[in-house]
Amino acid sequence: MKSYFLFIQNPVPPNGLPQIESITKKLLTVLKIYLLTLLLAAIAASITGLLDNILISVFSLKSLNTTNSKNFEAVVNRFGNFKVFYVALFVPALEELIFRLPLRVKASFISFSFGMLLYPIFGFSYTHFDINSLRPYLAVIFFLMLIPLILYWVLKKIDIVSTINKNYKIYFYLVSSLFALVHISNFKPLNYNLIYLYPIYVLPQFVMAVSLGYIRNKCGLQYSLLLHSLINLPRGIF
Secondary structure (H helix, E strand, O other): OHHHHHHHHOOOOHHHOOOOOOHHHHHHHHHHHHHHHHHHHHHHHHHHHHHHHHHHHOOOOOOHHHHHHHHHHHHHHHHHHHHHHHHHHHHHHHHHHHHHHHHOOOHHHHHHHHHHHHHHHOOOOOOOOOOOOHHHHHHHHHHHHHHHHHHHHHHHHHOHHHHHHHOHHHHHHHHHHHHHHHHHHHHOOOOHHHHHHHHHHOHHHHHHHHHHHHHHHHOOHHHHHHHHHHHHHHHHHO
16 A cells, blocks of 8 residues: 555656566455545545535536436447446447556557547447448548558657656556546536536546556556456445
8 A cells, every 4th residue: 555655746757666576466456455445435426515515505417416317328228238338348348448558658559548538539339339330440440550651650759658757656657637528428418507517527537547557557457457347346346
């Protein structure tokens, strides 16, 4: 636990962090961080719950947490018997490739993850692919192949790796914040009069991102995927 709190004070990339070699120790570390993350996320959720109650009781507004829950249920229910697979494996794998892969600072990782992030931002879905339409094939070529190749070339030219490694703390928390902010989309339709409050509502996701980042850098990407799956699993079951 001490190494976790030292890490969040000064995040360092995997090559600057003492690695755990034993698989057993890695699994125990994942379990410890899982329990700690649940505790910290519960504290963060209590803050968002208090804010939500204020919006309801004082300002007579709709619950944003309820909107979030309904949107989540609507999405996962589309997968029927595959709901657990979607929530506990597919989504974690996708998000780890986008947000934790580039925490090991390599131009190739950053480029690929950026392309993966742009793909859904521009309206394409990783779960709905019309094989009879040319559009999604072109999107895959553009966002997952062409954009990463161009970006890789640019990043190599400007030597982005050394720049990021010198400012890794800023980079780590920017990526973690981006992970949290992306989850604001779970609250659609957004109330733009309250847009400044949505970052508070995704505090649990920010806590989660920091923990996943620690495990990714300390144990490896496959273990951050494991932790992510464990965190998501209850929502897939219940």
